[in-house]
Amino acid sequence: MSHFNPESIKAVLLDLDGTVYRGSEACPDAVESIHEFIGRGFAIRYLTNNSAARPEQITQKLLNLGIPCEPSWVLSSGMTAAQFLKDSLHQTYSYIGEVGLGESLAESELSEVPLGEPADAVVVGICRSFDYEKLRLASNSIRGGAQFIATNLDPTYPFEGGALIPGAGSIVAAVATASGVNPLVVGKPQPQMVLQACSSLGIAPGQAIVVGDRLDTDIACGVAAGATTWLVLTGVTDEVPPGQLGSKTLQELISWLD
Ligand SMILES: [Mg+2]
Structure with missing residues (x-):
């Protein structure tokens, strides 16, 4: 979708399961890519539909995997x-x-x-x-x-x-x-989580890119909120449908944002 402008993006809103980690392992390229997003000045938020997740526990899990996180970066349903x-x-x-x-x-x-x-x-x-x-x-x-x-x-x-x-x-x-x-x-695919994350960052949804492995929750939620969306194939989805931005791993998103 060529009307999306990478220059307007200020924040990367990441799904967790299948996007950042799978079970107890980081997804391919996730560790390096998230460090790279931060190095380039993007704000990071982690959005999970898991209602039982607590920010401190997710932060500890991510830090153990070598992935940067602070409790205030985590938003659960x-x-x-x-x-x-x-x-x-x-x-x-x-x-x-x-x-x-x-x-x-x-x-x-x-x-x-x-x-x-x-x-x-x-x-x-x-x-x-x-x-x-x-x-x-x-x-x-x-x-x-x-x-x-x-x-x-x-x-x-x-x-x-x-x-x-x-x-x-x-x-x-x-x-x-x-x-x-x-x-x-209230969770994905409804837009509330993305709207809340953007509001806490003081940005408009159009300044965020929502990244996830599921079309019916992550991508649908980003679209409903008015954000740009990016599908990764490290989770449940095997191919990027025509018209959808996406890539095999998070790595390619870095070049798109450049
Ligand atoms: Mg997922």
């Missing part, structure tokens, strides 16, 4: 949900999710109430202890008027050894079916 609650008129929330989502939502400064008690919002993310009782309580609250917020709709996510395991979307689907209500989604 859980943190985006917290910002959504903060910006809403809600006062109380409950959630289905892991410890990391709970910590992120606590930063909204709204009051958490136990699942099943009247709440203004119910946030649903990945939860490996999800069960029938949580499903019952969450769908009761939502049917009782709580706003249903989903961190993301990813049906599965890649696990070690190439396995696919159920993602937040599988749990969200159960709650949507039981409550008869469709959620408001």
Whole structure:
């Protein structure tokens, strides 16, 4: 898409899984390329749909791989949900999710109430202890008027050894079916994460390039936000479709930005 102008780009917004690392290993060329982006003056942000991820933990993982990161560079769908609650008129929330989502939502400064008690919002993310009782309580609250917020709709996510395991979307689907209500989604492919990252950087979405390995989440999210997008083939996608900017690894993005 030739109308995109590399000279306007100020920030590189990177997906993590399949773009920066795969499991416990850095993706090919990722370490050198991210150092190079920073050396050339680009701001870096890491955007992950994993609602359980916490900035300190992601930062430590990246630093261990030799990849530069600071906690303020990390944005998860859980943190985006917290910002959504903060910006809403809600006062109380409950959630289905892991410890990391709970910590992120606590930063909204709204009051958490136990699942099943009247709440203004119910946030649903990945939860490996999800069960029938949580499903019952969450769908009761939502049917009782709580706003249903989903961190993301990813049906599965890649696990070690190439396995696919159920993602937040599988749990969200159960709650949507039981409550008869469709959620408001804050994670990718919705534009909120990119808009939040740009706003915290003080730049317009048109000054950011969103980089990821999935067309249906990363690229769709960047497009929805009005950013330039770049597909890498280090994750789940095998080829760059016509009209889409992209390359085998992050390395080629450096030359495009030059
Ligand atoms: Mg990915």
